[in-house]
Amino acid sequence: MSALPQVVLREHALPANDAPSPFGDPPVFRLLGELLVAEGHLDPAALGTALSVQRASGRRLGEVCRDCLDTDPACIDALALRQQEHRGPAAILRRAGLGPHQVSQALRRLESREPLWRIARDTGYLDEEGVAFVHAALSALPYADPSLVDEVDAEGLAAASVPVFADQAFVPIRFSPAGGIEVAITQPEARALAHNAYHAFGAVRCRFASRSTVQEILCRTFSDARAGLLRAIERAEAAVRRAASGEESDHDINRRLLATLLRFACHAGASDVRLYSTLYRGTLNARFDGVGQDLTEISRPLLDALWVLMANDARIRPESVSNRLVEGSITFQDDPAMREEFADVFERYSFRLELGSSAGGGRSASIRLLDSQSAGTSIERVGYEAQDLSAIRRVLAQPDGLVLLTGPTGSGKTTSLYAMLEAIDPERMSIQTIENPVERRHGKWLQYEVGKAATDTERDAFLDHFRQLLRNDPDVIMLGEIRSREAARLAVQAAQTGHLVFSTLHVDRAAQVFGRFRGLGVDPRELAEHLSLVVAQRLVRRLCPRCAVPDDRPLLHELLGSAAVSWLAWNPALARRGFPGGCSHCNFTGYRGRAMVYEMLEPDAGVRNMVECGVGGLEMEQRLFAGGRSLWDQGLRLLARGLTSLEALRESVREPR
Numbered sequence: 001m002s003a004l005p006q007v008v009l010r011e012h013a014l015p016a017n018d019a020p021s022p023f024g025d026p027p028v029f030r031l032l033g034e035l036l037v038a039e040g041h042l043d044p045a046a047l048g049t050a051l052s053v054q055r056a057s058g059r060r061l062g063e064v065c066r067d068c069l070d071t072d073p074a075c076i077d078a079l080a081l082r083q084q085e086h087r088g089p090a091a092i093l094r095r096a097g098l099g100p101h102q103v104s105q106a107l108r109r110l111e112s113r114e115p116l117w118r119i120a121r122d123t124g125y126l127d128e129e130g131v132a133f134v135h136a137a138l139s140a141l142p143y144a145d146p147s148l149v150d151e152v153d154a155e156g157l158a159a160a161s162v163p164v165f166a167d168q169a170f171v172p173i174r175f176s177p178a179g180g181i182e183v184a185i186t187q188p189e190a191r192a193l194a195h196n197a198y199h200a201f202g203a204v205r206c207r208f209a210s211r212s213t214v215q216e217i218l219c220r221t222f223s224d225a226r227a228g229l230l231r232a233i234e235r236a237e238a239a240v241r242r243a244a245s246g247e248e249s250d251h252d253i254n255r256r257l258l259a260t261l262l263r264f265a266c267h268a269g270a271s272d273v274r275l276y277s278t279l280y281r282g283t284l285n286a287r288f289d290g291v292g293q294d295l296t297e298i299s300r301p302l303l304d305a306l307w308v309l310m311a312n313d314a315r316i317r318p319e320s321v322s323n324r325l326v327e328g329s330i331t332f333q334d335d336p337a338m339r340e341e342f343a344d345v346f347e348r349y350s351f352r353l354e355l356g357s358s359a360g361g362g363r364s365a366s367i368r369l370l371d372s373q374s375a376g377t378s379i380e381r382v383g384y385e386a387q388d389l390s391a392i393r394r395v396l397a398q399p400d401g402l403v404l405l406t407g408p409t410g411s412g413k414t415t416s417l418y419a420m421l422e423a424i425d426p427e428r429m430s431i432q433t434i435e436n437p438v439e440r441r442h443g444k445w446l447q448y449e450v451g452k453a454a455t456d457t458e459r460d461a462f463l464d465h466f467r468q469l470l471r472n473d474p475d476v477i478m479l480g481e482i483r484s485r486e487a488a489r490l491a492v493q494a495a496q497t498g499h500l501v502f503s504t505l506h507v508d509r510a511a512q513v514f515g516r517f518r519g520l521g522v523d524p525r526e527l528a529e530h531l532s533l534v535v536a537q538r539l540v541r542r543l544c545p546r547c548a549v550p551d552d553r554p555l556l557h558e559l560l561g562s563a564a565v566s567w568l569a570w571n572p573a574l575a576r577r578g579f580p581g582g583c584s585h586c587n588f589t590g591y592r593g594r595a596m597v598y599e600m601l602e603p604d605a606g607v608r609n610m611v612e613c614g615v616g617g618l619e620m621e622q623r624l625f626a627g628g629r630s631l632w633d634q635g636l637r638l639l640a641r642g643l644t645s646l647e648a649l650r651e652s653v654r655e656p657r
């Protein structure tokens, strides 16, 4: 026995990470030999013999087992087939989320010898993460989703002097609990480079991640992105001063500053950036998790230069911006070199610009970041509880009805709305939308972009679009927001005439939709008849997992304790609050990311009865959402799990009295 060679299974056959991926099972590709052992057809020692014969003879393992070890050929064939099913291109595409029709189309293109990942990308069904998943599956490596950013142990790596290369397609993550070092790569070729760079630190365990994820890790964890931004501002200020003294100025410096600012905002997780002038200075402000934060001051000349640059880029004539806001987008379309250099920014995000200029010469620019791959685009990832998720799925499977999402601006309604639409097969159902703006382009939806419908002309344009849309006979209609009587009327009519209609409404609580529709001239009883579902939601800031501290204030215990009596499972040791001043992981705010809280109203006979009897919103709310079902109760659940703090909850959800 001792003469037998040791059984060496290829390292990549067993992924180091078994974290669940949003694409379903992690890509575990077991080799034929492993399967034979696992299924009891071979013992490990016999496999060792077979492998050494295979290496010496160059024959296939299945043949060796059949001829030398008398393994049942039928079993070998069956296992080989199963293995093929797991790792074949069709299986990979299915796991990445393509439907049967798309898979067969993609496979036809395989005949032209195009690489599978490129085919996957070109089908338009897979985003950057999906393509990374396909890459991972093809190289039999685990795929890591964007949450990998939270797993990076910068301190541990720095303590061991692990080098980081900012311009490479790989980045170290942490030392693995199983030994060796974990590295994220973005291209198959980077694997060998990573091995060369880090083999001194033990086994190199690679995981595939998207380019954006790796760029975000580099930006957020290993480089002081804010310091980089401040340096770019310094250079631009110097250039502005040179220009003022008549010297030649370099226009590129300002363009680079703008691109650097956008990259900083994208990777630091901001939702908006604002530049505005005060009397003598300009201010740069960014909004993180719903809270604005001043980044730095800049000089008026630099602010004016950036303002004009943005206007030009968005094809807005500066003279046209006077005492009003003008909308556009920043694209860098005229600067392919810069677009290429900042590809992680411009390929993934788009930037909605709103320029303003006051009579006194003050100027402002708001840039809204739209992430074409924003997280939470599947209903499983939005954060619904299991029974609510099945209620949503039931509604999505119906041919008609009206689904409303409610909440104030910035409560994540659009994300939830897109997630629901994403769950509908666009090949079987024709999906058409009217939005302002279109936040996410979808290859298989027909999307109309309209103005805010604030003026008569815009209202007419909206109605035109709606009529045009109905002529196309869609199955599913999404109206970005119901603001006007026309929109309310049309939404209900469309639901009545066999369409599944989705929209958002600016009310606080689910039970208030009936009152609001009455205000918009729609009989609440008619609404109740066609309404399928209402979800009211808010986003609550999440505590930073690195620096949050236990919270044992009596106030909190009283609050959670009384809920615990009836419906809340609660372990007092779990309660947390933000650490004043935060840490580098949370940008010194104590919070990182946001979680959704919601309440769901399914208009059943009881609800219709209440509407019939004219029961008001407040009373309906109390009757429907008692005992742990309200927005606030959902927030208490987060609080009890130590995910958010009382302060953050009160910021977002009104406390019941």
Ligand SMILES: [Zn+2]
Pocket (backbone or CB within 6 Å): 544, 545, 546, 547, 548, 582, 583, 584, 585, 586, 587, 588, 590, 591
């Ligand atoms: Zn922190």
